[in-house]
Amino acid sequence: MIKSLAVCTVLACLMMASTAQSQEAPPPSEKAKQIEDLVNRAAALVDQRGRAAFDEFRKRDSQWWFGNTYLFAYDDHLNVLLNPAFPKREGTNPSGEKDANGMMFHDEFLKKVQASGAGWVDYMFPKPGQTQLSHKWSYVKGFRAADGMTGLIGAGFFVE
Numbered sequence: 001m002i003k004s005l006a007v008c009t010v011l012a013c014l015m016m017a018s019t020a021q022s023q024e025a026p027p028p029s030e031k032a033k034q035i036e037d038l039v040n041r042a043a044a045l046v047d048q049r050g051r052a053a054f055d056e057f058r059k060r061d062s063q064w065w066f067g068n069t070y071l072f073a074y075d076d077h078l079n080v081l082l083n084p085a086f087p088k089r090e091g092t093n094p095s096g097e098k099d100a101n102g103m104m105f106h107d108e109f110l111k112k113v114q115a116s117g118a119g120w121v122d123y124m125f126p127k128p129g130q131t132q133l134s135h136k137w138s139y140v141k142g143f144r145a146a147d148g149m150t151g152l153i154g155a156g157f158f159v160e
């Protein structure tokens with residue numbers, strides 16, 4: 001009886017872990033809506049203005065970068081075009097980099113955009129100014145700028 005109960009408990013835990021990992025989006029919240037709106041507005045601006053829009057996105061304490069929320073952008077080959085919170089990443093290519101759980105989240109951003117045009121990805125990442133990893137959800141969306149530049153833009157929030 002105790003052995004059966006232990007097996008059932010283990011199976012239940014595995015099922016819950018599997019469900020959490022396969023979640024396609026964060027639980028509905030005001031923060032998730034805010035991030036989607038931010039990324040959709042940013043993608044529209046990049047579509048219109050191309051790289052010139054990035055100057056706006058780099059302004060701290062603006063509608064584009066506030067608190068731990070900032071925009072990031074990659075081209076179609078995962079070259080970092082924009083990351084104001086971690087500017088040393090700009091010009092690099094993080095393809096194949098993994099988070100602490102083995103997730104190649106940069107690659108997942110691109111896969112999500114290629115498959116659906118937009119969507120959510122969750123992974124482990126440090127908050128700006130920190131080295132400790134935190135659970136983060138990011139919404140990414142593809143763009144096609146008038147100047148011919150294509151890629152993806154995204155923003156995320158940390159699960160508290």
